[in-house]
Amino acid sequence: MLPKLDTALLWLKQHPQAVQHFKRGLERETLRFLPDKHLALTPHPTQLGSALCHPWITTDFAESLMEFVTPVREKAGELTDFLWDLHRFSLQHMGKERFWPMSMPCFINDESDIVLAQYGSSNLAQYKTLYREGLRNRYGALMQTIAGIHYNFSFDQQYWQRRFPELTEAEQQDQLSARYFNLIRNYLRYGWVIPYLFGASPAICSCFLQGRQTKIPFERSTHGFLYLPYATSLRLSDLGYTTDTQSNLGINYNQLSQYTTSLRAATRRPEPQFQAIDQAIDQAAWQSGKQQAKTYRQLNANVLQSEAEFYAQIRPKRVTLPGERAVAALERAGIQYVEVRSLDVNPYSAVGISEQQIYFLDLFMLWCELAEAPPLGDSEQQCCRKNWNKVILAGRKPQQTIGVGCDENEYSLQAMGEAIFDDLLQLAAVVDCVGQEQGYVQICRELRQAFADPDLTLSAKVLADCQQLGIGAFAEQQAEKFKQAFLSQPYRTLSEAQLQQAAQDSVLQQQAIEQADEVSFEQYLALQNQA
Numbered sequence: 001m002l003p004k005l006d007t008a009l010l011w012l013k014q015h016p017q018a019v020q021h022f023k024r025g026l027e028r029e030t031l032r033f034l035p036d037k038h039l040a041l042t043p044h045p046t047q048l049g050s051a052l053c054h055p056w057i058t059t060d061f062a063e064s065l066m067e068f069v070t071p072v073r074e075k076a077g078e079l080t081d082f083l084w085d086l087h088r089f090s091l092q093h094m095g096k097e098r099f100w101p102m103s104m105p106c107f108i109n110d111e112s113d114i115v116l117a118q119y120g121s122s123n124l125a126q127y128k129t130l131y132r133e134g135l136r137n138r139y140g141a142l143m144q145t146i147a148g149i150h151y152n153f154s155f156d157q158q159y160w161q162r163r164f165p166e167l168t169e170a171e172q173q174d175q176l177s178a179r180y181f182n183l184i185r186n187y188l189r190y191g192w193v194i195p196y197l198f199g200a201s202p203a204i205c206s207c208f209l210q211g212r213q214t215k216i217p218f219e220r221s222t223h224g225f226l227y228l229p230y231a232t233s234l235r236l237s238d239l240g241y242t243t244d245t246q247s248n249l250g251i252n253y254n255q256l257s258q259y260t261t262s263l264r265a266a267t268r269r270p271e272p273q274f275q276a277i278d279q280a281i282d283q284a285a286w287q288s289g290k291q292q293a294k295t296y297r298q299l300n301a302n303v304l305q306s307e308a309e310f311y312a313q314i315r316p317k318r319v320t321l322p323g324e325r326a327v328a329a330l331e332r333a334g335i336q337y338v339e340v341r342s343l344d345v346n347p348y349s350a351v352g353i354s355e356q357q358i359y360f361l362d363l364f365m366l367w368c369e370l371a372e373a374p375p376l377g378d379s380e381q382q383c384c385r386k387n388w389n390k391v392i393l394a395g396r397k398p399q400q401t402i403g404v405g406c407d408e409n410e411y412s413l414q415a416m417g418e419a420i421f422d423d424l425l426q427l428a429a430v431v432d433c434v435g436q437e438q439g440y441v442q443i444c445r446e447l448r449q450a451f452a453d454p455d456l457t458l459s460a461k462v463l464a465d466c467q468q469l470g471i472g473a474f475a476e477q478q479a480e481k482f483k484q485a486f487l488s489q490p491y492r493t494l495s496e497a498q499l500q501q502a503a504q505d506s507v508l509q510q511q512a513i514e515q516a517d518e519v520s521f522e523q524y525l526a527l528q529n530q531a
Contacts, residue, residue, distance in 0.1 A: 001404055001411055003186065005423050008370035011163075012427065016434040018162040021074050022362045023154045023337070028068045028083055028352045029060050029147035030345065031100040033479070037472045038107045039145075040064045040097045041115060047093040049503030050510040052119040052128070056086055056502065059117040061132050061144035066090065066099075068351075072152075075436060076358040081492035083351035088486040089499040098479040101352070102462075103235045103344040105145040106205040106471055114141040122514040123524035127299070130525070134298030134305045137277050142208060146235050147345050149353045152317070153365050154337035177256045177334040179369055180316055184253050184338065185376045186368035187314045188384050189405065191342060192391040193364070193417055195459075197450055198357055199232030199392065200344040202459040203466050204239070214239065216393070223470035230397040232459040233344050236313075237392050249303065251310070254375045256334060259316065260327045266304045267327075275301040300529050313342045313388070325531050338365070347462060347475065350482040359443045363424045363431065371423070380405045396454035417451035 012019065032040035044051050044063050051059045060067045068086040073079050087099065100106070108114065116132045119125035135144050164175050203225050216237065218226040228234070249266050252258035277297050299305040307326040318329040318336040340361065345352040376384075383406040391413070394400060401410035421444055428440035450456040465474045517524075 001416060002190075002419055002423070003371035003373060005367070005371050005426075008372075009423075009426055012370065012430050015162045016430050018159045019366065019431050020434050021156045021158065021436065022365075023072050023074060023156055024076070024079060024358065024362070025072045025152040025337075026068075026070045026079050026083060026353065026358075027150035027152070028345070029149070030066055030068075030352065031062075031105055031145060031147060032064045032066060032094060032097045033100045033107070035096050035098075036107075037476055038109070039105070039113065041113060042097070043115075043118070045090070045093045047503065048090055049506035050120070051117065052122075052125055052506075052513070053509035054502060054506040056082075057090060060147075061117060061135065062141070063115040063117055065117070065145055065147065072154075074156075076355040077437075078493065079358065080351055080353070080355055082494070083353075084486070085491045085494040085499065087351060087482075088489075088491060089494075089496065091483055091486050098483050100147070100475060101345065101347045101478040101482060102471070102475050103147050103201045103233075104204045104208060105142065105147075106207070106475065108142060108145065108207060111136075111141040111210065114145060120510050120514055122510070123517050123519070123521050124513060125510075126521050127525065127528060130296055131299055131305055131308070133296075134277075135309070137297050138274060142210065143239070147352075148235065148341065149343040149345060151340040151343060151353075151358070151361050152337050153340065153361065155369070173334050174256075177316075180335040180338055181253055181255065181259070182373045183365060183368040184314055184316060185373035186371055187338075187340075187364075188253065188376060188381065189373070189387075190368070190420060191313060191364075192388045192395075192402070193420060194340075194342045194361075195233040195236055195344075195388070196391050196395045196413070196417065197360070197447055197457060198343060198346065199236070199395070199457070199459045200346055200462045201233050201235040202231040202463040203227035203471060204234055205471055208239070221467055221470075223466070223473075225466065225471045227463060227466070228393055229463075230394040230400075230454075231392065231463075232395040232457065233342075233392050235344050236342060236388070248378075249310070250378055251312070253381075256316075256330065260331050263304075263307055263310065264327050266310070267302055267306060269303050270301055271303045274298065274303070277301065296525070299525065311341075313340075315339045315341065328531070340365075344458075346458065347478050348458075350485055356443050356446075359437070359440055360424075360447060363427050363440060363444065366427050366431075367420070367423055370427075396457060396460060414451045418448060421448040421451070 034040050041064065044059050048054065048057050056069050058067050058069065059065060068083055070079050070082045116129055116136065119128050160172060160176055164172055167175055206224055206226050216228065216239065218228065220226055250262055252262045304310055315338065316330060316335040317339050318333060320326060320329040343353065346354055346357065383403060387403050390402065400413040402413045402416050403410055425441060425444045428444045431440045432438055454460055469477065
């Protein structure tokens with residue numbers, strides 16, 4: 001059922017120091033909302049600095065959808081402490097507003113109320129807002145207000161040096177990219193364990209549909225919200241970050257060159273559905289000097305406006321240079337880290353994710369790298385997606401089964417999950433012996449129980465609380481509790497002075513960018529689309 005781990009496990013036991021350090025970063029999205037539970041329509045608070053340039057506090061799709069970004073850290077507690085400080089500082093400048101503690105939005109009366117994120121007057125700022133305008137016109141604004149957690153992970157250099165000591169530096173970089181793709185292929189095949197354990201969106205507010213039709217057979221609770229009794233993560237369903245236009249992109253995860261070629265092709269291939277979106281609708285929207293420019297509704301009419309529009313459960317990444325596209329960065333120097341995008345916001349954690357979840361993800365990333373993953377073709381990708389959908393919509397169903405690739409046989413989800421944890425426990429024992437942090441074995445033992453008892457999953461707990469209180473009351477209860485905790489407890493790793501300085505510096509950086517523009521936005525957009 002599972003890839004063999006024997007050889008890799010033997011290597012790990014012989015080189016335990018290789019896993020002494022894991023490098024991680026977090027991105028947490030959250031909506032600002034009002035005491036009446038409706039979406040805040042106020043601009044991004046000016047006291048927080050420039051959303052364009054701030055290294056830690058920014059916005060995602062909308063002005064009200066905040067995003068907190070941590071630096072890379074080697075201890076889980078340092079990540080959650082950093083997020084804590086960002087939340088605390090932001091709440092001090094938000095008045096009566098609070099953070100919506102769930103992934104799925106609620107109480108948005110009309111999509112037209114959602115204000116796109118604004119970043120200033122520079123070409124870069126207008127480009128970022130226009131990209132969001134394209135998302136709104138392609139998929140609707142409501143879908144874009146869904147919040148999640150992104151977990152960025154990499155192995156440190158010591159790991160790779162011990163893994164492949166005989167390779168030159170150039171050869172090691174190629175091998176590193178190959179191994180990250182091995183990790184990604186295993187993730188696509190078995191990563192459904194993440195929504196099973198940590199999915200936290202089994203229900204939605206009825207207003208989320210706003211009259212749209214869906215094939216999902218929802219039930220209606222006594223409080224009026226919609227749910228599926230065994231769902232884990234509706235955020236990852238067709239309601240959320242999956243689209244018909246992206247279902248057959250043919251993205252290749254077997255080699256770096258194949259991946260970048262297939263992704264670049266999607267950013268250059270016209271899509272008739274998007275060509276129907278009139279690009280030029282208002283000839284007087286903005287001007288550059290004496291030259292009048294067109295107003296656009298999207299960056300371009302291609303399948304993907306840019307690589308960022310590719311809604312994958314996991315993505316290979318590299319930090320880009322100024323002005324560099326994501327694909328070009330990967331071609332330049334290979335994969336630097338992976339971005340896991342399948343985590344719902346945890347409504348029981350003030351910062352949206354717990355240290356327990358981080359520890360599990362560490363181990364699962366290690367398992368995905370060590371276990372050999374054969375090449376993954378287009379047809380098997382579709383089969384893997386079916387497995388994910390089964391877990392997303394009915395993962396807690398009694399006697400639920402799961403497939404392996406396109407094998408016609410079905411296996412017990414419980415047995416499959418427990419088998420994965422049998423491997424994870426062996427890895428955890430090694431990491432506990434040498435790592436900076438302890439408790440991996442204990443966390444594995446605790447999480448493993450959720451396969452025998454689905455009521456222990458996060459989605460089961462969320463649904464039970466929503467059934468008792470209603471989504472709005474449950475979210476409000478958690479949000480108020482978290483707000484009081486943030487404001488009554490001290491900063492943990494940063495100081496208020498540091499955060500104020502970061503905000504001031506970001507404003508100066510934005511001003512410098514705006515003063516440096518030398519071409520019209522129309523010229524800038526043309527250059528970006530040709531890149």
